[in-house]
Amino acid sequence: MPFVKQFDAEIIENRPVTESWRELVLSWDGLAETPAPGQFLTLRVSPYSDPLLRRPFAFSGFVGRAAGEAPRASVIYQIRGGATRLLSELAPGARLDAIGPLGRGFPQPGAEETPILAGGGIGLGPLLFLASALAEIGEAPLLVLGLRSLSLLPRIELPEGAVLCTDDGSSGFRGTPVDWISRERPESRPSGGGAAVRIYGCGPAPMLAALSGLAGDRGWAASLSAEQWMACGVGACMGCALPRSGGGFLRACADGPVFDAGEIDWKACL
Amino acid sequence: MKPDLRVRIGGLELANPVGLASGTFGYGSEYEDLVDVDRIGALYTKAVTISPRPGNRPPRIVETPSGMLNSIGLANPGIEAFIAEKLPALRARRCAVFVNVAGSTEEEYLEVVERIESAGGVDGYEINVSCPNVRHGGLAFGTDPAQIERLTRALRDRTRRPLIVKLTPNVTDIGSIAKAAEAGGADAVSCINTLVGMVIDPSKARPVLAMGSGGLSGPAIRPVGVACCYKAARAVRIPVIGLGGIVRAEDALQYLLAGAKAVQVGTGTFVDPRCAISVLEGIAAWMEARGLARIDDIAALLRD
Numbered sequence: 001m002p003f004v005k006q007f008d009a010e011i012i013e014n015r016p017v018t019e020s021w022r023e024l025v026l027s028w029d030g031l032a033e034t035p036a037p038g039q040f041l042t043l044r045v046s047p048y049s050d051p052l053l054r055r056p057f058a059f060s061g062f063v064g065r066a067a068g069e070a071p072r073a074s075v076i077y078q079i080r081g082g083a084t085r086l087l088s089e090l091a092p093g094a095r096l097d098a099i100g101p102l103g104r105g106f107p108q109p110g111a112e113e114t115p116i117l118a119g120g121g122i123g124l125g126p127l128l129f130l131a132s133a134l135a136e137i138g139e140a141p142l143l144v145l146g147l148r149s150l151s152l153l154p155r156i157e158l159p160e161g162a163v164l165c166t167d168d169g170s171s172g173f174r175g176t177p178v179d180w181i182s183r184e185r186p187e188s189r190p191s192g193g194g195a196a197v198r199i200y201g202c203g204p205a206p207m208l209a210a211l212s213g214l215a216g217d218r219g220w221a222a223s224l225s226a227e228q229w230m231a232c233g234v235g236a237c238m239g240c241a242l243p244r245s246g247g248g249f250l251r252a253c254a255d256g257p258v259f260d261a262g263e264i265d266w267k268a269c270l
Numbered sequence: 271m272k273p274d275l276r277v278r279i280g281g282l283e284l285a286n287p288v289g290l291a292s293g294t295f296g297y298g299s300e301y302e303d304l305v306d307v308d309r310i311g312a313l314y315t316k317a318v319t320i321s322p323r324p325g326n327r328p329p330r331i332v333e334t335p336s337g338m339l340n341s342i343g344l345a346n347p348g349i350e351a352f353i354a355e356k357l358p359a360l361r362a363r364r365c366a367v368f369v370n371v372a373g374s375t376e377e378e379y380l381e382v383v384e385r386i387e388s389a390g391g392v393d394g395y396e397i398n399v400s401c402p403n404v405r406h407g408g409l410a411f412g413t414d415p416a417q418i419e420r421l422t423r424a425l426r427d428r429t430r431r432p433l434i435v436k437l438t439p440n441v442t443d444i445g446s447i448a449k450a451a452e453a454g455g456a457d458a459v460s461c462i463n464t465l466v467g468m469v470i471d472p473s474k475a476r477p478v479l480a481m482g483s484g485g486l487s488g489p490a491i492r493p494v495g496v497a498c499c500y501k502a503a504r505a506v507r508i509p510v511i512g513l514g515g516i517v518r519a520e521d522a523l524q525y526l527l528a529g530a531k532a533v534q535v536g537t538g539t540f541v542d543p544r545c546a547i548s549v550l551e552g553i554a555a556w557m558e559a560r561g562l563a564r565i566d567d568i569a570a571l572l573r574d
Contacts (some may be wrong), residue, residue: 004304005303005304006304006543030310043539049332049336049489049517049541050539052333052338052489052537053540054336054540055332097305097542099543127371162347227335228328228329228421229329229330229331229332230331231331231338231540232294232300232540234300234304234541235296235300236296236300236301236316237293237294237296237331237340237342237540238316238330238342238345239330239331239340239342240330240331241325241326241328241345243328243332248324249328249345265572
């Protein structure tokens with residue numbers, strides 16, 4: 001279990017990448033635990049009581065301590081409500097109370113598994129981090145990104161060979177990443193094992209449910225990152241419960257946010 | 271001169287008046303990396319029930335103006351797993367540990383306390399008769415003075431350790447409920463538990479929480495908590511422990527001025543895990559600046 005730390009982070013960058021998305025780059029002094037792709041941090045965006053709770057954000061990248069330089073972590077977030085609106089108004093140089101790294105990240109692909117990264121909307125963030133981590137170990141992961149429309153394409157460099165899907169067909173493949181993967185990767189896992197696919201997914205609940213269904217049909221492995229309201233972020237409050245397959249609940253913050261597709265009843269999350 | 275921060279609950283002396291409220295700090299280990307728990311006066315565990323409870327359907331929480339609603343539903347592993355898996359680490363704590371006990375019948379409360387009494391290793395109990403989030407979560411006890419007194423008396427017969435009864439603000443007169451707990455033999459009352467609240471999403475025309483309503487906590491409820499403490503402290507002679515929306519030392523001081531002998535930080539820990547520590551430091555600094563020797567001296571300052 002990595003060491004979780006609360007630190008005073010400085011905003012290095014907080015730049016618009018679409019009309020409603022921002023890329024936030026943070027830096028901090030002192031010891032830094034290296035986050036894994038899929039892990040998250042929580043930020044207190046206001047010193048006052050409204051908004052009150054910390055907000056969780058998945059890491060979209062991390063650069064460890066280089067010669068004389070403090071570590072830098074980035075997140076990509078969407079302005080959805082008051083807290084993210086306030087966050088978007090903070091300028092470089094401002095400081096934020098941050099806690100991380102938190103949660104369980106994405107597992108590495110098995111030796112015979114081909115990774116396919118499926119992102120929906122703002123779910124892109126942690127997959128960018130995963131793609132760069134996989135590239136570092138010699139994998140060439142395929143990223144399939146789904147957006148409603150081309151106008152929502154972020155001004156962020158995507159991994160080479162990334163496939164763009166749009167709901168309205170304004171660019172790339174018309175349809176969802178699940179549609180694209182179903183069509184372009186028809187092969188099931190060969191009986192008796194052998195080469196197969198591991199889906200890494202992050203996006204809205206209907207997409208995760210569909211990815212779980214597709215992986216189940218094809219006999220693929222799937223690691224899916226779930227989203228839920230959180231209060232503590234460290235596994236204490238039981239607020240971020242998700243329905244577990246076969247009954248009971250799991251905590252998005254401490255048991256996840258990345259789950260094996262079979263662990264969660266994704267249809268019940270809809 | 272450094273003030274004396276010690277406070278007494280029944281026969282137990284706490285190193286200082288600041289506690290970590292039940293349901294917000296798990297069983298103590300979850301915040302291990304972030305908080306030096308041993309600096310705190312008391313840790314109140316997540317509620318323990320006789321049988322394991324998975325808790326309510328999600329969504330369980332939603333933020334509200336300066337607060338939050340929760341409908342966790344007393345999710346906990348049950349008394350057996352609590353004793354096997356949680357108690358050993360709690361025993362090793364240097365701060366006082368109170369087990370928060372919940373149930374839906376008198377027998378369930380008694381059995382949980384009896385089981386922990388035989389296992390040993392905790393400092394006392396906080397009896398949760400005020401959870402608004404389960405159908406038989408004790409709120410029926412918590413709103414009826416006669417039932418509170420009977421339950422407290424039955425528990426009193428089974429333990430000599432400090433017994434704290436946690437009161438709900440969802441009543442007409444909290445003073446009479448506090449009196450009933452005192453009459454039953456409680457060593458202290460803590461107030462307040464959450465207020466019942468609801469948030470409706472107009473775009474979906476349905477409540478945000480799966481269970482409909484939940485318990486409101488955070489700074490939004492602080493004035494209610496302070497008023498309840500003020501009232502309870504004037505109704506009973508046993509100590510009153512104040513909680514509800516404490517995020518800064520000044521908030522805790524309001525409770526202590528209202529007559530509370532100790533306080534708990536709950537939702538404030540979610541906002542900043544070090545909240546309870548900074549509240550404690552702020553209380554000590556405030557007392558020192560005013561030359562106050564003991565916690566009791568704070569309440570004596572109130573002009574009303």
